[in-house]
Amino acid sequence: MQSRTPAGRTGRPRNAAADAAILAATRQALVELGWSKLTLGDVAVRAGVAKTTLYRRWPGKNELVVDAVAELFDELTLPDRGSLAADIEGVVLQFAAILARPEARSGLMAVVAEATRDEALRERIRASIVERQKRLVLAGRARAQARGELAPESDPDEAARAVDLIFDMVAGAVVHRTLVSAEPADEKWVHGFTRVLVFGLTPGPGPGPG
Amino acid sequence: MQSRTPAGRTGRPRNAAADAAILAATRQALVELGWSKLTLGDVAVRAGVAKTTLYRRWPGKNELVVDAVAELFDELTLPDRGSLAADIEGVVLQFAAILARPEARSGLMAVVAEATRDEALRERIRASIVERQKRLVLAGRARAQARGELAPESDPDEAARAVDLIFDMVAGAVVHRTLVSAEPADEKWVHGFTRVLVFGLTPGPGPGPG
DNA sequence: ACCTTTCGCTACGGGTCGTAGCGTAATACC
DNA sequence: GGTATTACGCTACGACCCGTAGCGAAAGGT
Structure with a gap:
């Protein structure tokens, strides 16, 4: 049994709160900017995380918005x-x-x-x-x-x-x-x-x- | 009566054939690239016109694609x-x-x-x-x-x-x-x-x- | 203590945007 | 034919965003 961390992995665990913050920030950006003007850098700033963190968790804008919606x-x-x-x-x-x-x-x-x-x-x-x-x-x-x-x-x-x-x-x-x-x-x-x-x-x- | 040119205007008339070429090029680019990767510069090259001509006739990508579709x-x-x-x-x-x-x-x-x-x-x-x-x-x-x-x-x-x-x-x-x-x-x-x-x-x- | 993974940060080359400026081409009016 | 007016092609430009690399630090397991 090594399943205390999500998938039995070692190392620093992911910040679960960041996921929620990112998805909420994405929805907020959708409201204020719409799809075409929404940028991942902007979402990162709104969520209070680094842009690289976004790219570590989602392949790109499309998948992020799907999850947010x-x-x-x-x-x-x-x-x-x-x-x-x-x-x-x-x-x-x-x-x-x-x-x-x-x-x-x-x-x-x-x-x-x-x-x-x-x-x-x-x-x-x-x-x-x-x-x-x-x-x-x-x-x-x-x-x-x-x-x-x-x-x-x-x-x-x-x-x-x-x-x-x-x-x-x-x-x-x-x-x-x-x-x-x-x-x-x-x-x-x-x-x-x-x-x-x-x-x-x-x-x-x-x-x-x- | 000064309505021989479309709206009674003077000066060089617009190349009507360019409109058709641009719209056709837009549809072709939609097929090959899809919406998000479609760029106006690319459409201009396909249509054989300058990019500035595109911006003189359409406000932007949205309106161009609407007309093309x-x-x-x-x-x-x-x-x-x-x-x-x-x-x-x-x-x-x-x-x-x-x-x-x-x-x-x-x-x-x-x-x-x-x-x-x-x-x-x-x-x-x-x-x-x-x-x-x-x-x-x-x-x-x-x-x-x-x-x-x-x-x-x-x-x-x-x-x-x-x-x-x-x-x-x-x-x-x-x-x-x-x-x-x-x-x-x-x-x-x-x-x-x-x-x-x-x-x-x-x-x-x-x-x-x- | 050691290892592993995540995180924040900075920096980067590459691409697109939309506009400005210029010289030239094509038509209407005189 | 000459002139005014508009369209066209071309080049160049600053601004922005992309997606990634590299680094040191943080946060957990063993």
Whole structure:
């Protein structure tokens, strides 16, 4: 047993508080400067650490911002509100609240853009941000099936595709509303969105989108 | 009448061919270098113009890339395929095809990210990219109402909100699927998406999402 | 005490930025 | 044709940021 230090290593241990300080400084810099004007030297000064310390812990700006933004999504939960529509509305409102924060707005899209040319970064985003969100979709779907609101999927492959589709529709709509249309995903909008998602554009069992 | 030159100005006219060359060079650089490593000096060399010419025509990298990417969306059309679902599938497939191109993938998200801190850039994106797409939603909706598939909206304010909602759902889902989930929005996916959008998650008049 | 790792600091070459200045080219007006 | 006006290509520049190397000191284990 040599696991008193994080990985059984010898030598001076890393200052754990510095990690938190650096990530907080990164978010602060994102708010004040935005992605493009954010420099690692500036973050180091804000965090009260040397620039070299930053480079010892993160490969570069991209990975640092991913980790800084990922922490924002820790607060996502899925309380049981009794129905599929209510569950969707609840989680979408939480998601919208996160995306309304400037550090998320400027950082998230930028790293996604960078990830289009960086497979490792894409995987980092998937593991630390996307996967956590997708688990909420899975949980909500299971609940709805237990309630009888959705038909249970026998084919697990089909089920996975359905979850991916729903996830892209929910997250995509909120992100597009917030960042591209640049208008708030408030309760009214979320309500209309949920109605369309659950009942569709054509007036079926529920009222139409008007 | 002094409007033979574009705006009635005197002096040497601008080389119109240079504009096209610069935008094409920008797209090429986006493919080869991506957003972050794209430099205006490099674009100038590719286009065969001086770097100063670039700065005389565009305020900076952001605006240049917006214009370069906007041209990609010129090809969007909305052929009448007979039904709302078919119309949606057609235009979504076109949209997906554009987003599959590397110059769109790396450029679009990056400028949207920059636009979160730049009101003028946001307006430029809205005018040259978003508005054109939204017009297709308007046209498709009018067709569906003419066919009787959608109830006509009496309140123009409600109608505008519905169009905005649909637009965010369609564009958002495709963008998220393509850029965040990083998987192709192929025919199978588009078909499933359209079914959910038109008929909803719950098995109403149509079949469920499975 | 000794070893190992981290940390802060300084310094560096390399690259990009955005602008200024200059001479020249291309057009409109007279 | 001559002149005014604008666009163009080119060069050069200070400022900034990058990412790394090298050093001495600090903080833990053994």
